[in-house]
Amino acid sequence: MTDARPRLRLISHKLCPYVQRAAIALAEKKIPFERVDIDLAEKPGWFLDISPLGKVPVLLVDDTPIFESAVILEYIEDTLAPALHPRDPLERARHRSWIEFGSAQLNLIAGLYNAPDRKAFQDKADALSLGFARLEGVLGEGPYFAGETFSLVDAVYGPVFRYFDTFDAIGEFGIFTGLEKVTRWREALAERASVREAVSGEYPERLRAFLIGRGSYISTLLKANAELA
Structure with missing residues (x-):
């Protein structure tokens, strides 16, 4: 067969x-x-x-x-089975909406790492924090977006949160301050095998090199961080 x-x-x-x-x-x-x-x-x-x-x-x-x-x-x-979307049409549509919101957060992350100066950088950081605060308001007890069930929403936000592993090594920008549910969600996704293995072991260094090459405010922070190491 x-x-x-x-x-x-x-x-x-x-x-x-x-x-x-x-x-x-x-x-x-x-x-x-x-x-x-x-x-x-x-x-x-x-x-x-x-x-x-x-x-x-x-x-x-x-x-x-x-x-x-x-x-x-x-x-x-x-x-392809198994399903990663809810069966209920309304709940499925709600999940798709938050997937689109995840794309908007990625656009803000791009704005963050391309920001030319500290003010522009902080403006994007504040906008990201506001977006994650909106997510805080819709999350349940977790560990995932839909509780115990891993969904396509989680597949979208795993890569969103991954950026902050690199950003956090530079400094504390207050993006997740007070967002306990989002923080727990981020941690749960970081431990998920499918999320970890979606990038190679070279990813952190490749991302740092990419960010340094932007010639932006975050580039200067990364360079300073490297000099202190």
């Missing part, structure tokens, strides 16, 4: 949080896939042929490309 399951190849960049979402979801479903990392600074021609937006992730299902992480997550959810 042959396996009718399609061949899955996840076209990736080593630092991309949107790629990590798909990798986490596939790992949670115990679905084998091949991960193909590319250099986004020198995109190969074959990649541009399958990615109209020139972005990762792209999921190749046999030879059919699917692009945009939200669409990839929905395809994975629609075709």
Whole structure:
């Protein structure tokens, strides 16, 4: 008997949080896939042929490309068990809403590490803190977004929180101050095997090098931190 399951190849960049979402979801479903990392600074021609937006992730299902992480997550959810979305339509829609909120938090993180000066940096840090405070208001007792059940929302926020492992080594910016539920959620996701293994062991150093190369306020903090080490 042959396996009718399609061949899955996840076209990736080593630092991309949107790629990590798909990798986490596939790992949670115990679905084998091949991960193909590319250099986004020198995109190969074959990649541009399958990615109209020139972005990762792209999921190749046999030879059919699917692009945009939200669409990839929905395809994975629609075709592969076990379910990581709630069955109830309203609750499922609520989860999708908080997934979109996670994307907005990622945009703020990009603004944080690209901020040119201390004021701009603090403005983004404050906006991030406000966003996480909103999450604090909807979280239950955990350990995950939906209580004991790991969901696609968790697959999205694992990569969001991962950035702060590096940021926390630089200094205390008050982003999670007073947010006990969010902090517990972050800790639970950091311990989850699928979240840990969505990046390579080189990820922390690669991220630091990327941030230093931004020429931003956080770059100066990282350089100063390295000199003190």
